[in-house]
Amino acid sequence: MESNKNNKIGAAVVLGGGIAGMQASLDLASSGIKVYLVETKPSIGGVMAQLDKTFPTNDCAMCTMAPRLVEISRHKNIDLISLAEVESVKGEAGNFTVTVKKRPRYVNEDKCTGCGSCLAVCPVGKAKAAADGKENKIKPIPDEYNEGLSTRPAVSIPFPQAIPNKAFIDSRYCLYLNSGKCGNCKKACKADAIDFEQKEKIFELNAGAIIATPGYELFDIGSKPEYGQGKFENVVTAIKFERILSASGPYQGKVLRPSDKKVPKNIGFIQCVGSRDHERDYCSAVCCMYATKEALIAKEHLGDQLEIDILYMDIRAYGKGFEEYYQRAQKLGVNYIRSRVPSIEEDPKTKNLIINYLSDNDKKVSKEYDMIVLSTGLLAPKSAKQISGTLGISLNEYNFCNTGSFSPVNSSRDGIFVAGPFTEPKDVPETVTQASGAAAKALSLLSDVRGTLVKEKEYPPEKDITGQDARIGVFICHCGKNIGGVANVPEIVKYASTLPSVVHAEDNLYMCSSDAIDKIKQKIEEHHLNRVVVASCTPRTHEPLFKNTIREAGLNEYLFEMANIREHCTWAHMHEPEAATKKAMGLVQMAVAKSRLLEPLYRQFVPINQDCLVIGGGIAGMVAAMEVANQGFLVHLVEKEEKLGGGARKLHYLLGNDKPQEYLNDLIKSVSSHEKIMVHTGANIESFSGSIGKFKTIINSAGTKQEFEHGATIVATGAIEHKPSEYMYGKNKKVMTQLEFEEKLSTDAQLKPPECVVMIQCVESRNDERPYCSRICCGTAVKNALKIKEKFPDTGVYVLYRDMRTFGFMESYYTKARQKGIVFAIYNNEKKPELIESNNGNLTVKYFDSTLQENIEIDSDYVVLSTPVTPRPENKELASMLKVPLDQNKFFLEAHIKLKPVDFATDGIFLCGIAHYPKSIKDSIAQAGAVAARAGAILSKKFIETEGAISVVNEAKCIGCGTCVTVCPYNAPALEEVTVTVEEVTYKTKKSKINPAACKGCGSCAAACPAGAITASHFSSKEIREVIDAFDRGVRSVSIEKGVVEVTV
Amino acid sequence: MSAEAVAATAAKTNGWEPKIVAFCCNWCSYGGADSAGMGRFQQPASARIIRVMCSGRIDPLHVFNAFLEGADAVLVTGCHIGDCHYVNGNDKTKIKYKYLENVVHELGIEKERLQLNWISASEGEKFANFIRDVTEQIKKLGPSPLKPEGVA
């Protein structure tokens, strides 16, 4: 193993292949760290792979995830080790020896093509009778992916997009492995991939850092007798319901109840099952939103006739876009009822369910439902204790991993970082963010050995095909029986060889098998092929493989075209061999037609400036700057105030014992003294231009201008506390905001013990003007309330709230506050609390208590208002300068709320801290780490490799109208002044130019250009027209009679 | 349509398979067609998919081209609004489609022959049903009036 002088290893082990592990692996690998991704299951993907949609945008979960799954499987610097566990970890940060145990798959991963032929012949686990007609004695095997709502054979691929896309034999059920009989799969597998002799393997990995992302477990309702212990058929967990809703689920996305597969008329959701109870004094943080999501989707499917009640304690819609989502659900008729449901009863005849509960105004209600969904909470993974033992890291009382307020991704052992729900229940974006943050830590640790273990692929020089006539080779796949069992492949080959420019056509059992791949390369040489068409499965999974193949044979990778004759043909027309054969011929014809026009395309290498700009010198900006600088890059940190520190300077204490001022001062010291950080205080951004890899910024500090270039940009400009106009704020000195009150509590030595303090939550927040929830105010109120009690135990403290949103581990402080006698009382937004000032300036708060159903008046010494965090007004100007968007609340808008939470749509610009959305210090630090990892991935390269198939402008045709500029979401086209000479007349005009580094090749500009001046390479209008045209030139008919095929052209 | 007319079209189109050109974006609707296959959702073999990276790439001219080359129906498909892999390509598709619809209507082409649908990569059954429905509708209508001479 290579190592440098201080013995650090440029590799990392990532434990757990859920979305967190996937993100961390991709971040590390793209920054030059070799990754071993160790997953215990047969496929990576984690729980997110089971989700139908994701809140709060109702994006399709698999659609957003599948490209990443594929990226991992193809990444040359990520070794995916499935079915494996870590046995022990020796060594120290920078140089660990990790012992891994890999269980047998009983399938040779190199040979298996994932065609699924074995699944069809496995006699086990299917509810049907066995082939010999006898009753199948083996019990059906519940399909884990569908949460047991469907069954699976003993050999299976967990889900269609699984990675690795390889079959897996479950030794618990396999007949052959248990009794030596059967072996059907072995016979059916034409790729000879089944290997019953496989044994468990134990081996060692050498790595400099470890990132643990083992995910979480869902609460098991088997331990809830009051909710039927899982025995009531129509009581399902939310994850089960997710599968019911999914188009790829057991009922193909139809909303049916399990007992009789009937459409339910009403559904009740019960929240906080296994959360916020005596054993688990924490909130699972995601259930309110996933229940809302499932309710919305079910309503989308079934329309208004479906009635949905969500029975909750507090609706915790605290994240970006959550409150708006909750509002939308209410408008669409989802009923939210505040109540804790003690138990469920089942009507044994109808299998309907009855629940009794106390409603808002203390009335007893009894209601019958067709179906009940239990929003089960998140627990630490079952393996947490074992992981903690092998890795030597400490856990908290609920077996989640211990992390600190200022070190959200550090475990208790140096060099081992953690992310995802293993540290605290959290949703997908926070998980993704934290995973990038953990990657950043590993990148800093291993910065001097970056790139030492990664491979760069070497290709032979490319053949020059200019001026050559097309010589096309067509390769047609049988895919075992998947294609060949329906369509007549030899006839297709015969037909293909008659097509113009085709000089070679052949078939193969599996075109993607390694011997077939070699054959393609050989034929390219032999027949001097300069275009290749493969007719097999979908290009979405296999195109990269074949592109790589022809590149290895010296052809430009873009001289390749694929015809999808499996998914789009033989699988879709299984019982129509003639129609399928005819269509397959047509598809081949279309692909050949397009391939004739294909041109070699080249990725460009744009050099990168390795410096980074961070805008904003608060905690988020400073942490981002530190993390980037620790990776070895120069950082310009620009702060508009004279001092670093930002809004955190006003924080004196946090929930728990951490001291924010100490942390802040240390951070300012390290930032100011860091040799790689140039701090520019009192400075404003005056101009900003360029794109990823080469931005140019001019800053102005007190009249002196300075210009520098940088490859990446980080926005961390923070936000402000809103100053309200309600409740006599500003008129009566005893009314103050939470921050002002915190200041008073901490610094006013003269402060006399108040008799009573009332806090009012959601002041000028969650209303029409500011529909969002500020996320941190409930925690802040609890924090300040506890502080009063600590200082003045006799002071009465009241918190008037709409929903207490102390999500995650904050919940325990809320519990503690109630134990200390702090009174929490609900108010209803329609009846807001009132403030009455007597003549002598004394304050009385009057509110309607909905539990007691009466008006309450409290005389208060101080009234503390929880006001929202609001975006900075200057955001608008900065956004237009950087050409990045703001959301409807005027915070900055990220590229993708779930999967790219810290990226802007424009490459090379990132976002962190409360400029994105209100959040705690801990979350800001995690996010700042994440942007550092994302920025590091760019800065660690000398060049950016652009997409080859991008849009190009024909300057002669361009009329300079700027349509492309408005259409492009990535700011790739720009109008540039050029001098044109036409027939001796020279004039200046504007022409569009597309920046290849920013273009992603979607082709929208080409479709929009009124002058037809833009060509979308690889999808040019000429190519598309040729394909359309070829549709008609296809085969007239195919008839197969007694095995004789007749083709009419 | 009168009963006789229906019978006449039926006779004319007996055994006739319409030609349907379906434009699909790489990330969603093409994936939807893949999922249809993966889920073995059967559908008539009448449609041919033309893959583009984003529905935003579909130029109204491509649609006219398809009609002029003898397509009996043209389907414009992409990701659900909000899911576009390129931020908002499908928003632009929606706008262009409005315009296209009008022109096609002006040309006297039945509205069934040009359809827009958002299909995600997991909606295999939806894709198959869509192809089946369109095929049935077009079979009732018969060949496209724009079909050039001599094209089946």
Ligand code: FES
């Ligand atoms: S990528 Fe599907 S519509 Fe844009």
